[in-house]
Amino acid sequence: MASRALFLAFSRKFRNRGFLNQSFKSTPVFNEANVSNYCSHGALRSESFDESVNYEEFNDLKSRIFQLRLPKRSAIRVLERWTSEGNQVTIAELRNISKELRKIQRYKHALEILEWMVSHNQSELSDSDFAIRIDLMTKVFGVDAAERYFEGLPIDAKTCETYTALLHSFAGSKLTDKAETLYEKMKESDIPLTALPFNEMMTLYTSIGQVEKVSSIVDDLKQRMVHPDIFTYNLWISSLAAALNIDGVKQILNEMNHNPNSNENWVRYIELVNIYVKSANLLHSESNSVVESVSGISQREWITYDLLIILYAGLGNKDKIDQIWRSLRMTKQKMTSRNYICIVSCYLMLDDLKEIGEVIDQWKQSTTTDFDISSCNRLVNAFIEAGLHEKANSFVNVLIQKNCEPTEA
Template identity: 65%
Template sequence: MASRSLFLTLRRKCSASSVVSNTLRPNLSRLFSSGALSTECVQDSQENDDLKSRIFRVRLPKRSVTNVLQNWVSEGNQITLSELRHISKDLRKSQRYKHALEISEWMVSHGEYEVSDSDYAVRIVLMTKVFGIDSAERYFEGLPLTAKTTETYTALLHSYAGAKLTEKAEDLYEKIKESKLSLSALTYNEMMTMYMSVGQVEKVSLVVEELKRQKVAPDIFTYNLWISSCAATLKIDQVQQILDEMRYDLGFGEDWERYINLTNIYVSVGHLVNAESNSLVEAEKGITQREWITYDFLIILHAGLGNKDRIDQIWKSLIMTRQKMTSRNYICILSSYLMLGQLKEVGEVIDQWKQSTTTDSVVSACKRLLNAFTDVGFTEKAHDFKMLLIQKNCDPTNSLE
């Protein structure tokens, strides 16, 4: 009886909020036995009873936030478009893509909202994450011509690039260019990012050329990707040319100047002395994530400077992050240790690569690296590296020809 009384009391307390809707009540007994119901009710009493709070209390992906929206309106409350966009953005930051998609569906299905190109673009990305590329494609194709804008095209391109669907991305890229739409740097950055991720770094410069031909202003990410592609192919001399070009870009302020100066320190190998080394570390701390040069670029440049300790630190930081390592990351660090003749570290990286779940491969880079092992006299490690490539389904005697 005591349990029954407590159960009824808890249910009454929750009735004021929409956490427990008609569709969720069959799960009450399970929630009660696990203690989840009492926890949610305590939070209900402590948190503000606004729309965002109600939505964020619906934590399980299988539950629907559409019910929360409907209940909120039925209670006589208003929902503004800006509020929905703000909640959707926070849900995406929390990787709650299904619930964010439900917010998007609500916006589109209710005629009183004037949905923007950005709203459609966000919906395409969310559909990719929740239902897959095919669903996103069908949705895009079903959009009216007026909604097939730079933003929605780029959103679909982003989905292709993220899935490394190179051919589809390239076909769409050509279609975008033929559409005569006014493009931003973001569209070109998507292609550059994809080429970097699949190891076709030589195509990055072609995208940059197209961007310049169309007189599109590059942004920080454009330069970052462009510089990284040069570093990945060891074309350090081109990095200086890019930096010189960046100095004349009027779109950046003092922070951008600091970024250029920092990179110049790396490039100017002969001018880095101990006194400057300390200031360099401090300068690195001051660079924001938005301005950050990629880890691969830093590793390559420190290898040129002969700073093994710094390479060790960067590599340790990189492998401690949650981000999945790619073959490009491993190739970069192996190349750097080979440049410095560090046999022990080369062996350690090969072992780490073997234990990783990374399956992608950069064919041309792997072949160059395998040849480099022999060139520096690391015959035994060359054999180990060849076995690693075979393990990763990248047999140098076949696919690397």
Template identity: 60%
Template sequence: MGSRAFFLSLRRARFVEGFGAANEWSPRRLLSSGGAGSELVEDAVVVEEGDDLKSRIFRLRLPKRSVTNVIQKWVGEGNGISASELRQISKDLRKSQRYKHALEVSEWMVTNEGFELSDKDYADRIDLMTKVFGVDAAERYFEGLPTSARNTETYTALLHSYASLKLSDKAADLYERIKDSNLAFSALTYNEMMTLYMSIGQVEKVPSVVDEMKRQKVAPDIFTYNLWISSCAATLRIDEVERVLHEMSQDSNSNEDWKRYRYLTRIYVISGQLSNLESGGLVEAEKGITQREWIAYDFLVILHASLGKKERVDQIWKSLRMTKQKMTSRNFMCVLSSYLMLGHMKEVGEVIDQWKQATITSFDNSYCSRLLEAYREIGLIDTANAFHMLLIEKNCISGNDP
């Protein structure tokens, strides 16, 4: 048996073995090209003149319908198909949360010798297997991969699976294997561990991950800095936040996104959101969200604002207001400053109105005055002037105030 045939048989065996009878659907039925599945497909898919493969697949609404049979029928009609097309279809299916169908597209590539899987293909399969069959199946698939396929992409994908499910012990064990692997990892891998530590409240472990990155000479990205600063802020280490901001300014990879992030974080510190927390700042909030977690939300808003992702700021802010938690002045000021940095004055005005209407956190003109001075202090004079005019318009300050 040649090496190519051996790896194909290994992939098939591991795929079926990993997804046994414990699952609701049998993978043999799901991923086979024959049997009852073909009857279901014939009933489900109407072939329309001029349609393409993606259209046919997306007309399969139920998970039990077989994508494999749709692809086989497409090819059987004499149509060609490329690896890039299949990857894009799988990506679109994932965006639509149709993970089982996306996995079938991937499996079809595995079982057809005309397609060679890339490192990213293997990593995507681990993520999809976690979603469809559970993390144990993804873990068995990873361990069954040939050594050459157990690389930075697949290690990171499995680590992401553990981290997203908050499986801290499994993640820690895999992280140790990663450190001993002699492979070159990017900031993404370390960010996964930092995200996990933040999500389970072990913020004190984040700096050790940063130290490991530095030992391995891995360049941090803006997400690294966001997680690092969030961990410092969560424990109210303001001096450490300032030190990290200074390190960011010296980073050779610094760009406009990082500049906006530094601005926003400086505003956050200058205007007093950290230093003026309620006494005992890490106490539990009314419904169980700690001040640490609120600060992490603030820095998530700051991160997306720095990347120019207004829609994500909108989503996070809407989610925060729907939690029925006690909103603090710090939260209002954080989102105000983010919309200001993005130049969306309409939204700035809406947040001021929401703050004034809040029943728990009273609007205080002095907070907006501090925010105004913070923008002036870092030299964003035009933004400060626009905010000043809006505050006058909203009767937050008088026209005589500086």
């Protein structure tokens, strides 16, 4: 997840320098078959009702549900009361409420909304509804519960989208064996596949340091005649860049240029990676240091080092990130807000909150670059838009601790 999420979080800051503003969609899903088992134990069907709230004050369903501050309160009870009062509810409205609940990490209530949808609108449910339920089941009950739920789905609901949702759960929990088994099952099935499951496996191998397996996943994708997307290329390039395989990167760029699905976003991405390729000589030194000649870095080359930091963050290589950042701080070039946001984002993806605090202190103490809270706001929003709410909250907490509370966007 780290590599995909990282490029997403940076799409806003670097969209004019080649990054694609692609939504991070790992649509996970569920079915009613096994949910009832959990509900019968009170996990979802809590009989508690929030008597402290005067529901008659709220004339819309969303407001009533959002008044359920505590997870133990039941969104299903609110829905039942709403309909018992003669009010109508549409599946589109329920999907929207569930989406809003997921944004603020109220996963249990979001799952209850979808459970109610299953029991009342079975014929209208989509593959995405099932996929989202798998994701929510993982968050509320754990991966094992999501797996049992998936196994209980009817055959026609086991689509690429629902398979990918479970694969995402396995990959996110670093359950490599389970992910590989499910991946092989998907390849052997007759269901049409998209690039998403292949990207999930590439992300998993990247996150656990087995980047040498990324190319084999690309081979699988091409053998199945599935069109790679920008994220496929991003992971593939990252794996070769980590091994300093510049010729391999050039070959991928050439393939991207001839891909019939390419667009202007791809062109900007290619331009950015080309900067990395053209500056590759900076990577080759006898000591294998990423940045060896600290005094000779030009302002034009800064974007290259930002990219390197992002690539190494995607690979989870904190030592390399620390090394690059120390070296960059020793140069004579003026540090920009972009550079600070870049390193903060990378440390945030690796959950290194201590280092984030140190970078904020360095930024505030800089004599050449003023601390920019608006850049921090944009970074928070970028992580939220990518679905990384916990990381966004962690960053906000660090800013508050450093007396740099972000303002509302």
